[in-house]
Each structure stands twice: as structure tokens, then as C-alpha cells.
Amino acid sequence: MxxxxxxxxxxxxxxxxxxxxxxxxxxxxxxxxxxxxxxxxxxxxxxxxxxxxxxxxxxxxxxxxxxxxxxxxxxxxxxxxxxxxxxxxxxxxxxxxxxxxxxxxxxxxxxxxLEVEKWFFRSISRKDAERQLLAPINKAGSFLIRESETNKGAFSLTVKDVTTQGEMIKHYKIRSLDEGGYYISPRITFPTLQALVQHYSQKGDGLCQRLTQPCVSLAPQNPWAQDEWEIPRQSLKLVRKLGSGQFGEVWMGYYKNNVKVAIKTLKEGTMSPEAFLAEANLMKTLQHERLVRLYAVVTKEPIYIVTEYMARGCLLDFLKTDEGSRLSLPRLIDMSAQIAEGMAYIEQMNSIHRDLRAANILVSETLCCKIADFGLARIIDNEYTAQEGAKFPIKWTAPEAIHFGVFTIKADVWSFGVLLMEIVTYGRVPYPGKNHVQFGALGHRGESRRQRPQGRSGKTTDPWTSNRLAVNAVAKLSSSFFWKRQPTLIPCLES
CATH class of the missing domain: 2.30.30.40 (SH3 Domains)
Known part of the structure; x- marks a missing residue:
């Protein structure tokens, strides 16, 4: 595992x-x-x-x-x-x-x-550097130095600027001298990067801002040991109830009194313990920076599933808060791009989610988004056919899934489009004024399910998905749109 x-x-x-x-x-x-x-x-x-x-x-x-x-x-x-x-x-x-x-x-x-310096982020990408500096905890003048992505052995200075036009991230090339030393502008050189930081911390001297503080980043997660997969209930302490969902309650708690975790409990009668453990086993194999990480399970009833804790809760609730409702369009697009990255990984692993919506996206302290709740997900070869009587969120469900009960990764693309509606409207219900009946079903679809149409070759065809992009293509478009076209993240200013 x-x-x-x-x-x-x-x-x-x-x-x-x-x-x-x-x-x-x-x-x-x-x-x-x-x-x-x-x-x-x-x-x-x-x-x-x-x-x-x-x-x-x-x-x-x-x-x-x-x-x-x-x-x-x-x-x-x-x-x-x-x-x-x-x-x-x-x-x-x-x-x-x-x-x-x-x-x-x-x-x-x-x-x-350099590793001991708070401002040194060795191999962080330009995109992730901008994401971290755009976190609310980082103010004007927050900065970091990272290795250049294009020039091996070179460095870049990334600074957060705040103007009347909003927040911007500026990048400066740090050039090296043949005889040793560094400079941004050739009129002044420095023997070390520490000296460069000290100088620009005293005055901006041509930069967009005086360097005020290193980029604030949270401590990394502790590695989780393999033998701590099935853990005793006594090792967990439930502290604060975060909410209720399809499978039961979700709590913030602690493992062995010092590791903060989220604990999801199984609601009696919702599904069998075997099905709940199947969800856990699926989450265990799908591990990515944009997916909520599964830590451990308690296998005796009531069953617990232990995951990483996301401080700001689900995206749907966060968008309705004062802070969430003030997020700029570029930040909303970035959140969408992060979700698309996670879905692209799910596609790569030949899996589908089947319940992609804002309520199943969790937000970290630094506004990073991760995909959660794989209760409806299934490992597939190509497609998954829902059982008779299966329920699913109708307003987020693709037409071919509603009418034929067939889910492919392209059904998740449809759900992602509806999720975008939730994000740009700050958590409003999609398709306002439309009820479930107008979407062709109310979850229980047994007798209303139709046969899939057949083409000339006799193979079943799907008029809805033929021109729908794959998740990987959606992820690339989302990322490209945000990082290359948004005016708040203009190309680097280099001296």
C-alpha cells in the first residue's frame, strides 16, 4: 500500500x-x-x-x-x-x-x-510559488528564492506586490558572477544570497516592494507509518464535529493526542462495513497532492476512516464565508485548476469519481483545494454502469449517466463544468429554479432508464460525450488560462 x-x-x-x-x-x-x-x-x-x-x-x-x-x-x-x-x-x-x-x-x-533559510524553497515551481505567496497570510513584500526552472544552477526571486489594481506576483532573475556572487541589477552585486536578501530587505532599490518577510508555509505533514493502517479506536480523540455527510459524521480530532486529523464515521444503515472499507481501500491507492490523503481506518463498528485535516472545510461552505466571498476571479480560477489537476490524476489511474461537486472539495489553511469523498468512485477499465435504484446528485450528473446509468471519466468532466458554476457564483445552487424532475429523474431511475443508441456498426453511441474533452485536457486549459492570461499574474519583471 x-x-x-x-x-x-x-x-x-x-x-x-x-x-x-x-x-x-x-x-x-x-x-x-x-x-x-x-x-x-x-x-x-x-x-x-x-x-x-x-x-x-x-x-x-x-x-x-x-x-x-x-x-x-x-x-x-x-x-x-x-x-x-x-x-x-x-x-x-x-x-x-x-x-x-x-x-x-x-x-x-x-x-x-541554503536549506536552513526560511526564504529558500529549493525546487518549488513558479506556479506553486505564486500560489503560496497569494495565500492571505502572506502580505505585500513577502518573498522566496527558488531554483530556476529553465536555467539549471540559477535562482529566481519571487515577490508579492500589492497595488491599487490588486495582488501581483513578480519574478526577478538572480544572475551569477563568474568569480562568485550574485546580482539582480548589474549596478550592485552581492557575495551571497543572504547578503542580497539583507540588502533588499532594507530598501526596495528598484524592486516592486521592499522584502518584508519570507513566504509563510505550514509545516509539512508527518510521514504515516505503514503498520498504522488499522488502528485501535482508543488512539483517536474526537474533538469537534465538522458536519454530516452521506456516510455519517465528520470530526476534527487527534491521533495519539498530537497528530491533528479528520475522522469520518459510518452512519448505521448507510452502507455495509464492507462497502465502507472498499471506499477506504480505493482512497489508499489513489494518492496525489490534489487528493485528500487517507491515513488509517478503525475496522470494528462503528467504523472510522482517518484522513488529513483540511482547516477551512469544504469548498461549498468556504465560498459562502466573508473571506471566500471576497476571492478574486483569478483565485477562483486557480482553485478550479487545482481540482482539474486532481481529476487528471484520477483519469490517469483509470478511475472515476462520480460525485464531483463543491461539497466534496476540501480547502486547506493556505487555500489549496483537494478532492475528497470517493464513496461513489469505482476502479474501471473504461466505464461503470450503476446498479438499478442507485442514487446520485442529479444536477451534477452527466446526461448519459442520467438516462443510461453509464459513467465514464467524461461524466466527471460534465460534473466539473457544474462545479465551475458553483465556484464562480460563490456557492450558489446550480441551475436555480430547476427541480429534479426537470432533469429527467429523481435519483431512483429504474423504470425510466433507456437503452443506449446504436450506430451503423451496431456499437452503442453516445451523442453527449463524443465532443467532450478529456479531464487531462481540461486541466491543461484551466492551468494555462489562469497562469498565462490573468492580469494579476503578469510575466516576470526582470532586471
Whole structure:
């Protein structure tokens, strides 16, 4: 089990804070190794550490509270020696307490490198850099430095600008000197990137804004151990009810008192425990940055399913809040593009969602959107035929699914179009004034289902989907429209 990585996901996994350096073996036996974690479902297991290398020291980028006795608790800024690297958990020794244990590799960075700087985002893409800086928590002058996507070994400075025309993101090329050093404008050079940041933090000196603060980003999620798939109910604490859905209630809670999670419970009589576990097993195989991540399940009734927690709840409710109702059209289009990216991955995995709507999209603290609720999804070869009496949201359902009960990935494209209506109207009900009867069914369609038409060759035809784009094409169009045509995200200003 684990995460299935798309091509983009594999690229983004290389965004680690630094390239690993192998180290010497420890002087005493380490604690038991944590099991493999949920990151790459198809890739081979990472190789073990090669001994007899130079000593390797890191600094903690975030606080980390141990989940079990194998872990090493650390505080932000604490220095550690890495004793062994295996996958996403590294065996470390604290230089303060002398204790040993495992720490998440994405919570530390090599000392005396750019990785320890809050403003350095090594391999983040231009698009994701703009998304992060556009988060409400980042104000005018917020910035980051990243590796250039086009020039290997070069860097770019990305800055958030706020004018009377709205928020804009500006990009500046950081050029290198042959003899060492960097500059944006040739009239002033700097020996290091740190010196460059210090200078432009004191005055704008030609930039759109004086650099005020590094781009604020949340701490990464802890890797989740493979042996913690079926967990005891006692390890979960339900804190706050978030809402109710088709399968039951959804709660914000904690796993082992320190990992914040969302907990979905099964409503009695909604579906069999086997069907609920089938949903969980499907979510477990579909792992992508635009899909809500499944952590664990409680298999004894009442069944719990544990997923990552999304602070701002579902997109439908968020769009109706004061903050959501003030989102600009470019931000709304970006949210649409993020959802399309997730659906393109689902298409790539030969799957369908069947219930794509704003209520099943969750929003993070930084306004990133992820697709949730795969209760109606099915792994398919090409299409899925609903059972007699099956219910589904009629206003989001494609015509061929209403009339023939047949779902393909192109049915999700139709639902995505209706979802766009929800987004640009800030959560209004689609097709206002139209009732379910006017759409040809009220969910129970048994006797009203028609036969699919046949073409001259005798094969069934579908007049609705023949000219409908595939999800991957929709994702490319959504992303291209937002990042290339919106006036608030103009091409970089480079000196």
C-alpha cells in the first residue's frame, strides 16, 4: 500500500530540503526501525544507508513531537547528527540531550546550507510559488528564492506586490558572477544570497516592494507509518464535529493526542462495513497532492476512516464565508485548476469519481483545494454502469449517466463544468429554479432508464460525450488560462 505518484508528484518529491549525504554507522544499536511509510506505492524501496561516510549534521526546521517511543522529539532550531537514513524516517541523535530516535526527513535541513533559510524553497515551481505567496497570510513584500526552472544552477526571486489594481506576483532573475556572487541589477552585486536578501530587505532599490518577510508555509505533514493502517479506536480523540455527510459524521480530532486529523464515521444503515472499507481501500491507492490523503481506518463498528485535516472545510461552505466571498476571479480560477489537476490524476489511474461537486472539495489553511469523498468512485477499465435504484446528485450528473446509468471519466468532466458554476457564483445552487424532475429523474431511475443508441456498426453511441474533452485536457486549459492570461499574474519583471 502507499502513495501512487504521478509524474508531477515524483518531481515534487525531489523538493526535499537537501540532498542526502550518507554517514558513518552509530556506536550502539539503534531503536527498532519504523516501518515503510506511505509515499510511493509503485517505486522500489529506498536503499539503505552506506556506511563509512563523513559525519552528517542537520538542524530542525519545525518542532516535532514524538508519536511513539521510536521517535525523537525535537524543537525548531535544534541541531542533530544523522546516524542512518532510510526512506522518510532518519535515525538521529540530539546534540543537546544525546537521545536517539527517528525524525521525519522533511522536518530537518543540512546545517550551513541554503536549506536552513526560511526564504529558500529549493525546487518549488513558479506556479506553486505564486500560489503560496497569494495565500492571505502572506502580505505585500513577502518573498522566496527558488531554483530556476529553465536555467539549471540559477535562482529566481519571487515577490508579492500589492497595488491599487490588486495582488501581483513578480519574478526577478538572480544572475551569477563568474568569480562568485550574485546580482539582480548589474549596478550592485552581492557575495551571497543572504547578503542580497539583507540588502533588499532594507530598501526596495528598484524592486516592486521592499522584502518584508519570507513566504509563510505550514509545516509539512508527518510521514504515516505503514503498520498504522488499522488502528485501535482508543488512539483517536474526537474533538469537534465538522458536519454530516452521506456516510455519517465528520470530526476534527487527534491521533495519539498530537497528530491533528479528520475522522469520518459510518452512519448505521448507510452502507455495509464492507462497502465502507472498499471506499477506504480505493482512497489508499489513489494518492496525489490534489487528493485528500487517507491515513488509517478503525475496522470494528462503528467504523472510522482517518484522513488529513483540511482547516477551512469544504469548498461549498468556504465560498459562502466573508473571506471566500471576497476571492478574486483569478483565485477562483486557480482553485478550479487545482481540482482539474486532481481529476487528471484520477483519469490517469483509470478511475472515476462520480460525485464531483463543491461539497466534496476540501480547502486547506493556505487555500489549496483537494478532492475528497470517493464513496461513489469505482476502479474501471473504461466505464461503470450503476446498479438499478442507485442514487446520485442529479444536477451534477452527466446526461448519459442520467438516462443510461453509464459513467465514464467524461461524466466527471460534465460534473466539473457544474462545479465551475458553483465556484464562480460563490456557492450558489446550480441551475436555480430547476427541480429534479426537470432533469429527467429523481435519483431512483429504474423504470425510466433507456437503452443506449446504436450506430451503423451496431456499437452503442453516445451523442453527449463524443465532443467532450478529456479531464487531462481540461486541466491543461484551466492551468494555462489562469497562469498565462490573468492580469494579476503578469510575466516576470526582470532586471
Amino acid at each position: 502507499g502513495v501512487v505518484s504521478s509524474k508531477k508528484q515524483v518531481k515534487e518529491k525531489s523538493k526535499g530540503r537537501w540532498s542526502p549525504v550518507k554517514v558513518s554507522t552509530q556506536s550502539k544499536d539503534p531503536p527498532p526501525l519504523p516501518p515503510l511509510v506511505l509515499f510511493n506505492h509503485l517505486a522500489p524501496a529506498p536503499p539503505d544507508t552506506c556506511p563509512d561516510q563523513e559525519e552528517h549534521f542537520v538542524v530542525a526546521l519545525y518542532d516535532y513531537s514524538s508519536v511513539n517511543d521510536r521517535d525523537l522529539q525535537m524543537l525548531k532550531g535544534e541541531k542533530l547528527q544523522i546516524l542512518k537514513e532510510v526512506g522518510d524516517w532518519w535515525l538521529a541523535r540530539s546534540l543537546i540531550t544525546g537521545r536517539e530516535g527517528y525524525v521525519p526527513s522533511n522536518f530537518v535541513a543540512q546545517v550551513e546550507t
